[in-house]
Amino acid sequence: xxxxxxxxxxxxxxxxxxxxxxxxxxxxxxxxxxxxxxxxxxxxxxxxxxxxxxxxxxxxxxxxxxxxxxxxxxxxxxxxxxxxxxxxxxxxxxxxxxxxxxxxxxxxxxxxxxxxxxxxxxxxxxxxxxxxxxxxxxxxxxxxxxxxxxxxxxxxxxxxxxxxxxxxxxxxxxxxxxxxxxxxxxxxxxxxxxxxxxxxxxxxxxxxxxxxxxxxxxxxxxxxxxxxxxxxxxxxxxxxxxxxxxxxxxxxxxxxxxxxxxxxxxxxxxxxxxxxxxxxxxxxxxxxxxxxxxxxxxxxxxxxxxxxxxxxxxxxxxxxxxxxxxxxxxxxxxxxxxxxxxxxxxxxxxxx
Amino acid sequence: xxxxxxxxxxxxxxxxxxxxxxxxxxxxxxxxxxxxxxxxxxxxxxxxxxxxxxxxxxxxxxxxxxxxxxxxxxxxxxxxxxxxxxxxxxxxxxxxxxxxxxxxxxxxxxxxxxxxxxxxxxxxxxxxxxxxxxxxxxxxxxxxxxxxxxxxxxxxxxxxxxxxxxxxxxxxxxxxxxxxxxxxxxxxxxxxxxxxxxxxxxxxxxxxxxxxxxxxxxxxxxxxxxxxxxxxxxxxxxxxxxxxxxxxx
Numbered sequence: 001x002x003x004x005x006x007x008x009x010x011x012x013x014x015x016x017x018x019x020x021x022x023x024x025x026x027x028x029x030x031x032x033x034x035x036x037x038x039x040x041x042x043x044x045x046x047x048x049x050x051x052x053x054x055x056x057x058x059x060x061x062x063x064x065x066x067x068x069x070x071x072x073x074x075x076x077x078x079x080x081x082x083x084x085x086x087x088x089x090x091x092x093x094x095x096x097x098x099x100x101x102x103x104x105x106x107x108x109x110x111x112x113x114x115x116x117x118x119x120x121x122x123x124x125x126x127x128x129x130x131x132x133x134x135x136x137x138x139x140x141x142x143x144x145x146x147x148x149x150x151x152x153x154x155x156x157x158x159x160x161x162x163x164x165x166x167x168x169x170x171x172x173x174x175x176x177x178x179x180x181x182x183x184x185x186x187x188x189x190x191x192x193x194x195x196x197x198x199x200x201x202x203x204x205x206x207x208x209x210x211x212x213x214x215x216x217x218x219x220x221x222x223x224x225x226x227x228x229x230x231x232x233x234x235x236x237x238x239x240x241x242x243x244x245x246x247x248x249x250x251x252x253x254x255x256x257x258x259x260x261x262x263x264x265x266x267x268x269x270x271x272x273x274x275x276x277x278x279x280x281x282x283x284x285x286x287x288x289x290x291x292x293x294x295x296x297x298x299x300x301x302x303x304x305x306x307x308x309x310x311x312x313x314x315x316x317x318x319x320x321x322x323x324x325x326x327x328x329x330x331x332x333x334x335x336x337x338x339x340x341x342x343x344x345x346x347x348x349x350x351x352x
Numbered sequence: 353x354x355x356x357x358x359x360x361x362x363x364x365x366x367x368x369x370x371x372x373x374x375x376x377x378x379x380x381x382x383x384x385x386x387x388x389x390x391x392x393x394x395x396x397x398x399x400x401x402x403x404x405x406x407x408x409x410x411x412x413x414x415x416x417x418x419x420x421x422x423x424x425x426x427x428x429x430x431x432x433x434x435x436x437x438x439x440x441x442x443x444x445x446x447x448x449x450x451x452x453x454x455x456x457x458x459x460x461x462x463x464x465x466x467x468x469x470x471x472x473x474x475x476x477x478x479x480x481x482x483x484x485x486x487x488x489x490x491x492x493x494x495x496x497x498x499x500x501x502x503x504x505x506x507x508x509x510x511x512x513x514x515x516x517x518x519x520x521x522x523x524x525x526x527x528x529x530x531x532x533x534x535x536x537x538x539x540x541x542x543x544x545x546x547x548x549x550x551x552x553x554x555x556x557x558x559x560x561x562x563x564x565x566x567x568x569x570x571x572x573x574x575x576x577x578x579x580x581x582x583x584x585x586x587x588x589x590x591x592x593x594x595x596x597x598x599x600x601x
Contacts, residue, residue, distance in 0.1 A: 171435070172411070172435055175435035175453075175454050175455065176365065176368070176435040176454060178454070178455045179365075179367070179368055179371065179435060179454035179455040180365065180367040180368070181455075182371055182454075182455040183367035183368065183370045183371035183374075184367065186370070186371065186374050187370060187374075233367070234365050234367065235364075235365060236365075236366050238364075272411065272413060273413050273414065274413050274414075275389070275390050275392075275413045275414065300413070300414070302414075302507075303413060303414045303507075
């Protein structure tokens with residue numbers, strides 16, 4: 001947190017003016033009480049208040065760093081000790097400085113017993129005032145920061161909802177699938193009907209995405225299977241797929257439609273951009289109680305070299321995982337030797 | 353009506369080709385001479401069969417339909433067919449022979465074929481000009497450049513380009529081991545290459561700033577951009593200013 005006085009020049013000027021006024025007031029009080037020479041009066045006001053001017057600025061740091069978690073009593077004691085040290089130092093240093101230019105007799109007048117008590121009371125009062133003001137500032141800043149981060153979180157949430165909505169229907173996929181169906185009605189109406197069924201089931205499942213809930217892996221994989229079958233009708237031999245999923249993983253849970261973007265990505269950057277056949281492979285396993293899913297596909301490195309931008313879809317997945325699990329390390333991407341691999345790690349305990 | 357027209361179908365999805373093929377059966381004066389599933393095959397096929405007309409998908413592996421049209425200089429009329437594309441509206445505005453949005457029905461397809469035949473019978477030339485203007489109007493930045501070397505397509509990734517040199521109505525694109533001629537203007541490349549990497553340093557040169565090794569003085573007013581030992585390009589005064597701004601030296 002920034003220093004509330006030093007960091008803003010307006011406040012710093014105001015602070016300086018206040019201390020000049022206090023110094024003048026101090027000298028005036030001296031003048032009313034004691035019959036002294038002007039030089040000593042001014043020196044007294046100047047030295048002590050300049051000292052407090054600087055000490056006051058530094059009181060911010062104990063306020064900022066004192067550990068409040070140790071209980072009220074402990075906090076109170078810490079502030080009490082800091083106060084005694086600060087007021088003591090203040091008196092000692094002030095008197096030492098004045099001793100350079102004034103004789104002991106002169107100083108004894110303004111440092112009699114009663115004067116000491118008054119000075120201690122004034123010093124303690126100033127110290128308390130500083131602590132109070134700094135505390136208020138700190139409290140206000142923290143509140144502000146909390147509001148801001150809350151606002152940021154809300155905005156992120158809205159944005160990701162919007163993105164999710166946008167990516168729900170991939171128009172390229174939808175219209176091309178409809179075109180394939182159109183072609184099948186001419187040559188093979190049974191296949192056409194089958195494809196319409198698959199597409200309908202796929203769309204119905206996609207609409208669940210709005211409900212922010214988790215589903216068992218087997219449901220997600222079934223949907224992915226439908227999606228790949230539709231794409232295989234479109235691309236024929238250019239797309240094949242295999243999957244290696246142990247049955248122990250079937251009932252592990254994950255957010256709905258979280259896998260879909262991985263496969264869309266594999267099709268978009270693999271099949272769309274390659275004249276060679278592309279194989280999409282799925283591996284699942286249980287890793288330290290979490291579910292780990294990897295999707296691997298080969299791709300044409302030469303073709304992708306000239307095409308920038310990868311995976312708005314993957315960014316969405318990363319965002320969703322962060323919102324659901326509060327972690328940023330759950331999605332990893334690996335790209336080498338013409339193979340593209342995306343791995344998801346889905347925690348099983350803390351999910352909603 | 354006695355003319356037989358040769359047609360080429362280019363689409364990376366077999367079913368999408370089938371639908372066009374079966375729609376075309378009704379048209380006795382159109383003969384499908386070949387089907388291609390990508391731009392490379394299509395270019396070869398155009399050379400071999402010299403088709404009158406072509407049904408061309410836009411989204412295809414490695415080279416898009418629009419990129420393919422840039423390098424085909426044989427006179428062939430084109431009807432684009434695509435599912436969903438940012439070029440769709442632009443192409444409509446710029447009246448390409450026709451533009452089919454998938455899926456399309458037989459009547460809509462028939463309209464496109466009628467337009468093709470009408471153009472062929474009145475002897476209109478290819479729509480090369482229109483394709484060029486579709487690309488020129490698009491504000492999207494290029495990600496690669498497609499050129500023809502002999503009868504083969506070459507895709508040049510932007511990071512391979514050293515510089516582009518003006519040559520009358522053409523430009524010459526230089527990479528570290530080859531150079532390619534392309535029928536485009538310097539202005540086009542100046543506008544469509546990403547400005548954070550490509551700068552017009554001279555009337556005759558657009559350079560990839562990442563490839564500049566150093567600048568050395570040439571005479572009082574001009575500098576030379578050193579690409580390699582044997583390749584030094586003149587930098588004009590405004591070019592020097594642009595370089596200075598971008599590279600912040």
